[in-house]
Amino acid sequence: MLKGGAVWALGTMSGTSLDGVDAAMILTDGERILEFGESAYRPYSDAERATLRAALGRWPEEEAVAQATEAVEAAHAELLARFRGAELVGFHGQTLAHEPGGRGTHQAGSGDRLARALRLPVVWDFRSADVRAGGQGAPLAPFYHFACARRIGADQPVAFLNLGGVGNLTWVDPRHGGPEAPGACLAFDTGPANAPVNDLMQARFGRSHDEGGGLAARGRVEEAIVTRFLEHAYFARIPPKSLDRDAFAGLLDAVAGLADADAAATLTAAAAAAVAQGASHFPTPVRRLLVTGGGRRNPVLMAMIEARMGIEAVPVEQVGLDGDMLEAQAFAFLAVRVARGLPTSGPSTTGVPSCIGGGRISRPDELALQP
Numbered sequence: 001m002l003k004g005g006a007v008w009a010l011g012t013m014s015g016t017s018l019d020g021v022d023a024a025m026i027l028t029d030g031e032r033i034l035e036f037g038e039s040a041y042r043p044y045s046d047a048e049r050a051t052l053r054a055a056l057g058r059w060p061e062e063e064a065v066a067q068a069t070e071a072v073e074a075a076h077a078e079l080l081a082r083f084r085g086a087e088l089v090g091f092h093g094q095t096l097a098h099e100p101g102g103r104g105t106h107q108a109g110s111g112d113r114l115a116r117a118l119r120l121p122v123v124w125d126f127r128s129a130d131v132r133a134g135g136q137g138a139p140l141a142p143f144y145h146f147a148c149a150r151r152i153g154a155d156q157p158v159a160f161l162n163l164g165g166v167g168n169l170t171w172v173d174p175r176h177g178g179p180e181a182p183g184a185c186l187a188f189d190t191g192p193a194n195a196p197v198n199d200l201m202q203a204r205f206g207r208s209h210d211e212g213g214g215l216a217a218r219g220r221v222e223e224a225i226v227t228r229f230l231e232h233a234y235f236a237r238i239p240p241k242s243l244d245r246d247a248f249a250g251l252l253d254a255v256a257g258l259a260d261a262d263a264a265a266t267l268t269a270a271a272a273a274a275v276a277q278g279a280s281h282f283p284t285p286v287r288r289l290l291v292t293g294g295g296r297r298n299p300v301l302m303a304m305i306e307a308r309m310g311i312e313a314v315p316v317e318q319v320g321l322d323g324d325m326l327e328a329q330a331f332a333f334l335a336v337r338v339a340r341g342l343p344t345s346g347p348s349t350t351g352v353p354s355c356i357g358g359g360r361i362s363r364p365d366e367l368a369l370q371p
Contacts, residue, residue, distance in 0.1 A: 163295025
């Protein structure tokens with residue numbers, strides 16, 4: 001177990017958009033955010049991104065996974081070596097496959113290599129215990145969102161929207177004693193967010209994303225496709241619920257016959273419609289959405305969300321948070337909770353039957369004793 005009091009923890013995130021690795025430090029006791037620290041970003045190279053794409057949907061021991069794992073571990077080791085003063089690391093790894101209720105969940109990367117390289121304890125494999133216990137294993141940021149709501153002084157329910165490759169919503173009532181309390185949090189994946197547009201841009205232009213929504217802004221939304229998209233069985237399911245990055249792979253096929261701008265606009269509208277549909281599950285309405293993730297920089301997507309929901313969607317920077325680093329910070333926070341034996345997910349965030357603490361801990365002193 002970790003010593004008492006606050007510690008500087010270093011967290012990482014490499015999301016389903018496959019853009020790169022975020023790393024950030026926070027001072028926390030696993031319940032409160034006491035101070036924000038240094039952060040940094042390392043983009044994946046084109047070659048690394050291609051290696052990761054080749055391994056998407058694959059499980060350990062399958063073809064291409066070893067190369068992807070090597071790329072993930074090397075990128076993280078390079079980035080994390082820049083930091084000083086961390087006492088603990090939270091390493092998320094790169095999700096390659098996620099199938100709760102089926103084969104499980106697979107994040108490429110082992111904490112052992114990082115623990116040896118950094119000479120620090122590394123918490124990793126955050127999702128597997130939740131999935132084994134019957135949960136979705138995702139999303140895992142909600143308990144951190146609760147701490148964020150407290151940090152910004154919220155005294156009423158507030159919602160956080162993460163727009164990564166997949167979108168997810170967290171509804172938080174900070175008046176409760178903690179994130180594990182009944183009624184404190186509700187969280188779930190909304191549906192595809194940036195991933196379909198990113199894949200479209202890669203396939204048609206060899207570009208990683210639609211910069212500023214510029215292509216979508218010139219297009220016309222094919223509403224019939226959006227309507228059919230919302231008929232998917234996923235949207236009728238009661239949360240909590242989660243998705244794999246490629247769960248809606250057919251969406252790209254649906255826009256295959258559209259002009260470039262119309263396809264981008266339609267995929268962007270589908271992401272916005274999924275968020276609006278998801279908000280119907282909130283226990284009580286919220287006045288605005290606090291948006292994190294790369295999608296908050298897409299003014300077309302943000303405007304579509306506002307139009308479909310009728311409320312303001314604002315980047316989390318407006319309340320003093322860092323939308324680029326919030327998920328990396330979340331895994332620093334969760335690492336401390338794991339090390340202290342605190343729960344990291346619960347029935348209303350991942351659907352696990354009871355609150356559970358996930359994660360494995362690789363300790364450099366123990367690894368040094370291994371042959």
